[in-house]
Amino acid sequence: MIDLFSDTKTRPTPAMRQVMANAEVGDERANEDPSVNRLVERCAPLLGKQAALFLPSGTMCNEIALAVHCKPGDEVICDATSHIIGSEGGGPAAIAGVMLNSIVGARGIYSAVQLQEKIHPEWAHAPRQRLVEVEQTSNFGGGAIWPLSTLQEVAGVAHAAGLATHMDGARLLNACVASGIAAAEYARGFDSVWIDFSKGLGAPGGAVLAGTRDFVYEATRLKLRWGGAMRQSGIIAAACEYALDHHVARLADDHANAQRLAEGIAAIEGLSIDVSAVETNLVYFDVVATNWNAEKLCNALLGRGVRMWPVNSRTVRAVTHLDVDRAGIDEALVVLDGIALSR
Numbered sequence: 001m002i003d004l005f006s007d008t009k010t011r012p013t014p015a016m017r018q019v020m021a022n023a024e025v026g027d028e029r030a031n032e033d034p035s036v037n038r039l040v041e042r043c044a045p046l047l048g049k050q051a052a053l054f055l056p057s058g059t060m061c062n063e064i065a066l067a068v069h070c071k072p073g074d075e076v077i078c079d080a081t082s083h084i085i086g087s088e089g090g091g092p093a094a095i096a097g098v099m100l101n102s103i104v105g106a107r108g109i110y111s112a113v114q115l116q117e118k119i120h121p122e123w124a125h126a127p128r129q130r131l132v133e134v135e136q137t138s139n140f141g142g143g144a145i146w147p148l149s150t151l152q153e154v155a156g157v158a159h160a161a162g163l164a165t166h167m168d169g170a171r172l173l174n175a176c177v178a179s180g181i182a183a184a185e186y187a188r189g190f191d192s193v194w195i196d197f198s199k200g201l202g203a204p205g206g207a208v209l210a211g212t213r214d215f216v217y218e219a220t221r222l223k224l225r226w227g228g229a230m231r232q233s234g235i236i237a238a239a240c241e242y243a244l245d246h247h248v249a250r251l252a253d254d255h256a257n258a259q260r261l262a263e264g265i266a267a268i269e270g271l272s273i274d275v276s277a278v279e280t281n282l283v284y285f286d287v288v289a290t291n292w293n294a295e296k297l298c299n300a301l302l303g304r305g306v307r308m309w310p311v312n313s314r315t316v317r318a319v320t321h322l323d324v325d326r327a328g329i330d331e332a333l334v335v336l337d338g339i340a341l342s343r
Helices: 014-021 034-046 058-069 091-096 112-118 148-160 172-179 213-225 234-246 251-266 294-303 326-340
Strands: 051-055 075-079 099-103 129-135 164-169 192-196 207-211 282-286 315-319
Touching (some): 034 207, 058 091, 058 164, 058 192, 091 099, 129 148, 172 192, 294 315
Parallel strands (some): 075 099, 129 164, 164 192
Antiparallel strands (some): 051 207, 192 207, 282 315
8 A cells, every 4th residue: 555645644663663662661640751751851942942741642732722822712813724623623612612713825824914904902792812823834735834934924913912822833844854944943933832743753643732831831731631641651752752863854755755746746637736836745636637536536546555635526635754655656656647537
């Protein structure tokens, strides 16, 4: 199987598994796991923050951040394609109890001007605006990278209006590798930020949420309340630290493979893609000019050992990652070319 469904399909490498087997562990819930403690002490400065917290998933990072920054009934401003809107099972409403006010950005990226237009004076009849959220990179924006200047401008407008800022950094390190800009620099204007280890970094789970010491204290309370605290989770944290040491720079390989995939798709009759829009490891293409809809095309690919995701009736997503090399990309293109106009 050439699995391009998502970079969450990565599996721990043999070397990562060995590090996990040898990990120092303790009671994480009592702050006694040395591997977890070492990871968060490393990630806080990596993200330019005072403190950090180890959590099971990126979704929990987002939900906790919303609940720390906001009270039930408060409003969060975000892009219309944000993960918190479409991919967290309604968690912002069900768990944090917040309203989401969306901006239609360009490829998941909105401007400071658009944000300013959303901000309104305090009024008892409207939700109290509390938080501005961005997603770096933008998943449904095709892996688009927020320019540093845009992030700074957005954060400036938010803070000037008395709003907090949060960065969903699920693929933040992809942006760092592609741009050469440090994670702490991208996150400088944001009161909270997190990174995921279970996507392109190849760990079996885990994410780290960072912010001020007071923010992390409150986040820890919610981690306990919502069942996110673990025991000997150093087994997972060791995999995350191994990923920081060995799997960050190699994200450039995924980006190169995504470019190769995009260029190959552009050469297949009936498929449509903007190759210049492929900035990281996410590849979105249109099948409308073929005889297929996206779901049927993906089913046909799956029957030939290639897995992609039908985003909607006309759009397919393919994601490059640690478990698919250049030869796998070339083979996937051969299969896709053979199927695209075969019906």
